Amino acid sequence: MAKWTAFPHADKQYEYTPATLKKHWARLHRGDCEPFPKDDAAVAAWIDYHAGRFQQAAETGLKAGAAGLNVANKATNIYANYVEKAERRKLDLFQEVAARCEAQQSTHPKDPNAFYLYAYAIGRYGQGISVAKALAQGLGGKVRDALQQAIALAPKHADAHIALGAFHAEVIDKVGAMIGGVTYGAKRDVGLKMFRRALELNPDSAIARIEYANALVMLDGKKALAEAESLYGEAAQCTPMDAMERLDVELARSELD
Numbered sequence: 001m002a003k004w005t006a007f008p009h010a011d012k013q014y015e016y017t018p019a020t021l022k023k024h025w026a027r028l029h030r031g032d033c034e035p036f037p038k039d040d041a042a043v044a045a046w047i048d049y050h051a052g053r054f055q056q057a058a059e060t061g062l063k064a065g066a067a068g069l070n071v072a073n074k075a076t077n078i079y080a081n082y083v084e085k086a087e088r089r090k091l092d093l094f095q096e097v098a099a100r101c102e103a104q105q106s107t108h109p110k111d112p113n114a115f116y117l118y119a120y121a122i123g124r125y126g127q128g129i130s131v132a133k134a135l136a137q138g139l140g141g142k143v144r145d146a147l148q149q150a151i152a153l154a155p156k157h158a159d160a161h162i163a164l165g166a167f168h169a170e171v172i173d174k175v176g177a178m179i180g181g182v183t184y185g186a187k188r189d190v191g192l193k194m195f196r197r198a199l200e201l202n203p204d205s206a207i208a209r210i211e212y213a214n215a216l217v218m219l220d221g222k223k224a225l226a227e228a229e230s231l232y233g234e235a236a237q238c239t240p241m242d243a244m245e246r247l248d249v250e251l252a253r254s255e256l257d
Helices: 018-028 040-051 054-063 065-082 087-107 112-129 131-136 139-153 158-175 177-184 188-201 206-237 243-256
Strands: none
Touching: 018 040, 040 054, 040 065, 040 243, 054 065, 065 087, 065 112, 065 243, 087 112, 112 131, 112 139, 112 158, 131 139, 131 158, 139 158, 139 177, 158 188, 158 206, 188 206, 206 243
């Protein structure tokens, strides 16, 4: 595996031990409803993930087999989305995750994150090649179906609610409310409801506020700018508990600047 770029905000606050990881697990995983792992290698991979050692987390997770798949896939998704600068490499990483998740869905059909992390990977891949192209390739329906399955399996999966809200907004933004509704089932009110539900489930989430703000601007244009800026301001004030949350907060701060 080629060497990945280091996480740019390393902080000892994001370093957990197995004991402190377990203590803070519910807060750290309020977004994805991932259960605390029983496998020691998977625990070690999650410690690397939360600290921002994404490549180590991915490699250790893959070596752990089924127990480490979700941490490997999440580490790869987050790294590709926030840290990797080379566009082709980023798209390749998302495709790797999608392929692993498809296989995982067959062997672990009750694991919500086999579906959520798949949707994340192909959704970000679609944004990378352009949402219009992704819809033409049929990726839109796959994203929607995978997110709906994740929520069916884990109704409190805040991150899946965020992603599904973003799906509704992006489809309407790219093809319009009428075609979006008829072809993809995309509806403005459903999308916005998803974001509100995500914030109820995970009130500390910076990314929920960022994606909600982006969706409002896509759906309502200039009249939504004040509310969107307020949401970005709230996101920038969130207190990150790990590397991923820090990347979200930094994203909000950079947008405000």
